[in-house]
Amino acid sequence: xxxxxxxxxxxxxxxxxxxxxxxxxxxxxxxxxxxxxxxxxxxxxxxxxxxxxxxxxxxxxxxxxxxxxxxxxxxxxxxxxxxxxxxxxxxxxxxxxxxxxxxxxxxxxxxxxxxxxxxxxxxxxxxxxxxxxxxxxxxxxxxxxxxxxxxxxxxxxxxxxxxxxxxxxxxxxxxxxxxxxxxxxxxxxxxxxxxxxxxxxxxxxxxxxxxxxxxxxxxxxxxxxxxxxxxxxxxxxxxxxxxxxxxxxxxxxxxxxxxxxxxxxxxxxxxxxxxxxxxxxxxxxxxxxxxxxxxxxxxxxxxxxxxxxxxxxxxxxxxxxxxxxxxxxxxxxxxxxxxxxxxxxxxxxxxxxxxxxxxxxxxxxxxxxxxxxxxxxxxxxxxxxxxxxxxxxxxxxxxxxxxxxxxxxxxxxxxxxxxxxxxxxxxxxxxxxxxxxxxxxxxxxxxxxxxxxxxxxxxxxxxxxxxxxxxxxxxxxxxxxxxxxxx
Amino acid sequence: xxxxxxxxxxxxxxxxxxxxxxxxxxxxxxxxxxxxxxxxxxxxxxxxxxxxxxxxxxxxxxxxxxxxxxxxxxxxxxxxxxxxxxxxxxxxxxxxxxxxxxxxxxxxxxxxxxxxxxxxxxxxxxxxxxxxxxxxxxxxxxxxxxxxxxxxxxxxxxxxxxxxxxxxxxxxxxxxxxxxxxxxxxxxxxxxxxxxxxxxxxxxxxxxx
Numbered sequence: 001x002x003x004x005x006x007x008x009x010x011x012x013x014x015x016x017x018x019x020x021x022x023x024x025x026x027x028x029x030x031x032x033x034x035x036x037x038x039x040x041x042x043x044x045x046x047x048x049x050x051x052x053x054x055x056x057x058x059x060x061x062x063x064x065x066x067x068x069x070x071x072x073x074x075x076x077x078x079x080x081x082x083x084x085x086x087x088x089x090x091x092x093x094x095x096x097x098x099x100x101x102x103x104x105x106x107x108x109x110x111x112x113x114x115x116x117x118x119x120x121x122x123x124x125x126x127x128x129x130x131x132x133x134x135x136x137x138x139x140x141x142x143x144x145x146x147x148x149x150x151x152x153x154x155x156x157x158x159x160x161x162x163x164x165x166x167x168x169x170x171x172x173x174x175x176x177x178x179x180x181x182x183x184x185x186x187x188x189x190x191x192x193x194x195x196x197x198x199x200x201x202x203x204x205x206x207x208x209x210x211x212x213x214x215x216x217x218x219x220x221x222x223x224x225x226x227x228x229x230x231x232x233x234x235x236x237x238x239x240x241x242x243x244x245x246x247x248x249x250x251x252x253x254x255x256x257x258x259x260x261x262x263x264x265x266x267x268x269x270x271x272x273x274x275x276x277x278x279x280x281x282x283x284x285x286x287x288x289x290x291x292x293x294x295x296x297x298x299x300x301x302x303x304x305x306x307x308x309x310x311x312x313x314x315x316x317x318x319x320x321x322x323x324x325x326x327x328x329x330x331x332x333x334x335x336x337x338x339x340x341x342x343x344x345x346x347x348x349x350x351x352x353x354x355x356x357x358x359x360x361x362x363x364x365x366x367x368x369x370x371x372x373x374x375x376x377x378x379x380x381x382x383x384x385x386x387x388x389x390x391x392x393x394x395x396x397x398x399x400x401x402x403x404x405x406x407x408x409x410x411x412x413x414x415x416x417x418x419x420x421x422x423x424x425x426x427x428x429x430x431x432x433x434x435x436x437x438x439x440x441x442x443x444x445x446x447x448x449x450x451x452x453x454x455x456x457x458x459x460x461x462x463x464x465x466x467x468x469x470x471x472x473x474x475x476x477x478x479x480x481x482x483x484x485x486x487x
Numbered sequence: 488x489x490x491x492x493x494x495x496x497x498x499x500x501x502x503x504x505x506x507x508x509x510x511x512x513x514x515x516x517x518x519x520x521x522x523x524x525x526x527x528x529x530x531x532x533x534x535x536x537x538x539x540x541x542x543x544x545x546x547x548x549x550x551x552x553x554x555x556x557x558x559x560x561x562x563x564x565x566x567x568x569x570x571x572x573x574x575x576x577x578x579x580x581x582x583x584x585x586x587x588x589x590x591x592x593x594x595x596x597x598x599x600x601x602x603x604x605x606x607x608x609x610x611x612x613x614x615x616x617x618x619x620x621x622x623x624x625x626x627x628x629x630x631x632x633x634x635x636x637x638x639x640x641x642x643x644x645x646x647x648x649x650x651x652x653x654x655x656x657x658x659x660x661x662x663x664x665x666x667x668x669x670x671x672x673x674x675x676x677x678x679x680x681x682x683x684x685x686x687x688x689x690x691x692x693x694x695x696x
Contacts, residue, residue, distance in 0.1 A: 066636035067634075105654065107653075111651075121640060129637050130636065130637060133641060140647045141647050
């Protein structure tokens, strides 16, 4: 018999809470039916808020539970806070849309809650199997919400496309994991790290090569999840086809969680192979920045444009990872936090784009917005300038930290390409501002846009505009989180 | 010992033979039935090797779920298999080339011995020792303790899959008449039966309410 002692569950308290509450909410929904959607959405937001407090109140010291499969540390706290904020804000933002656009079914908030739970599990994964379970829980929920408007052809197409390609990437992840397990004999991150450490030295031994092949597959699968080039092809179609609140969710929370997984895997078990994976990351980073900058230029649909822009942003964040220094990782984390705020704000603007009860998504529809709806125009202009990286807006600081880290590491080429592609990217961001401020006005958008959207717009706008005044909490959190990987 | 050998050969021959029949038989329903036979015999082979848990899983999952699902698909959908098979020969050369290349690669890999996989010690040791506990017991011992976290996580994934299937496909049909048990029970003869006194020989004007 195996001696069994109950593990110390306290470090997994937010996850256990979310898991339990999501089941309760599902039951409530089943019994009350679709009229409970509104209440369930608010309850989900409250649950995420409670989980947020639990995460913040948790200990910053590294602690593992569930036999070392689940880890809680300063990095996981930082990332979980981002994910929970992103998920809760998108739920609030989407309420009006869900009510109007025939998506009023109680499963929606519950599925978002399940996806969020999966993301938290991913961030805290300390084992290859735990990683896979968390990732699948998240992905499966996302496939479903992408296809949530089942009567819309585009939404179904988005869901199906995302599902097929996502299944392919999961296959790659599993294949890579099985290689790593086969050549090291472990699935736990600490054990893999020590196995690589002991087997190191000889870079050409079959063991190292085997682990490396596995690592390449894992990196490819994770690159798919963050939609980095060359695994980005799903992103524009899915972003365009999925219902807008779902797109907003995709652009915020899962991206942050997948990036957290990227950092956790590469800097945890495979930290000693930095010289090997660094080349891949540099390539992914450059390719994403270039494609994000050039492919977005010709886009007419704003959701598609944001999809390409998000590919570019992931490229910039990767610059920090490529540097592989504590400063670089700190840069990545700050970048993710700022990107999430900007992207939430942008999607709040897109959700406000309704004309006579119909959603419109063309960039031309924004023409003359400064005359017809100056507040939204101003907010969108702030977000676009920030995404372009114009000081003193938040987006500038995000880019500043990652490029500085790259320069300190002597990666001048990477930094120069980054700055050049930012300049190209600025063209299409500022084109939106031009359309809003200098083109002839078309019909006004529907007013009022609703209290939820206004609040989100105001909050994200203020953070983007005045980030430089008080950046300390984000900087310190990122600093502590990054320091974890460099003991 | 001799009995074991005989059983092995019987099971193995039936497995291979039914495997051949799966692809050879013209009737798709027969194909699936042969597939089920192959599964059962492989389960027997697993039992012979002492892997009783795998044998059970094979019967429950493959026979119980997958094969029956196949059977459903084959019987419910009207698929013309001979039409599907019509273009088969034209792809044969390409398939053969791919097969030969794969075979050659495998032979090369093993013949040159260039792969010298250093299998770590821990992987090769059965844990716990097979002589002490059975497979099923050993799995049960760790599945709900050491791997409880993954077990619960997998449970959540299955729940999401179920919710997803319902969300994406279930439609509430309005034209169906549903049975309302409460209403049926609440009905009494007074509300349901009307007695009309109709005199014989008279053409009654019967009118329902």
